Amino acid sequence: MKRLGVLLISLSVIACQSEKKTTGQTDSTNAGTTSSSLTYKYDSLQVFSKTTTAIDKGKADTAYAKIVYPIFSNEQLNQLVEKKAIDAAGDVDSEKPKTYKEMAASFVEGFDSVNGEPDMGQPGAWFLDDQTKVLVSQPDYLCLEHSNVSYAGGAHPNSAMVFWNFDPKTLKEITLESLIKEGGLPELNAIAEKIFRKNEKLSPTASLKDSYFFEKDTFSLNRNFTITKEGLKFLYNPYEIKAYAYGSTELLIPFSELKALAKPNTLLSPTP
Known part of the structure; x- marks a missing residue:
């Protein structure tokens, strides 16, 4: 349904869509400092489709994607979190998005590519709400909570929440096997x-x-x-x-x- 060429086109016209992104302004509710000197703040972006599908009584369906994510002082950690968020989104394209912006644009382009088709699914605006939050921040433990809620036609939205556990010093994943005794x-x-x-x-x-x-x-x-x-x-x-x-x-x-x-x-x- 989504091809690389179409994705590149959609990205080239992204400026024509309505996109909002925070500019680094922070307050006590959306910024923090880990004890291991990993400062962070939250940023976000939204992409809206200008394509609509008319339904009865003057209503119209459209699509939007919203992504919220932390930005750490450690760029390597930022790249790791961005990749995990994209992988968790479950895009089935052979060419996966490489950035948050591409991920949002790809979802909206999916709506545009099937707009008006009979098999589009039940009426309702398509949406993607993808959020990564710092759940635990300690000198030896960083846990991120990633939630993804989306609707792209069908009986109901789909949702999933996963936890990502890291050693903030090495950025290595903390696995269950690394915490439990061998054979336990x-x-x-x-x-x-x-x-x-x-x-x-x-x-x-x-x-x-x-x-x-x-x-x-x-x-x-x-x-x-x-x-x-x-x-x-x-x-x-x-x-x-x-x-x-x-x-x-x-x-x-x-x-x-x-x-x-x-x-x-x-x-x-x-x-x-």
């Missing part, structure tokens, strides 16, 4: 399943087959996590383990359950 993941999964069944009001032996989407009908932790003040929090997005109507599912494993499993000198290690 099965035990962690067993602990999580007990919590999950309690939250879902399921007995220890109740089948997961009919109401959940776990592979082979067996509970498993995903790798979408953040470390909170209470413990290790996992998030399952809509459609991941339940029907869309049930929304997202959170699962918190408290620190008290992690004492025997945490690697020494990591973010999950018990404090003295």
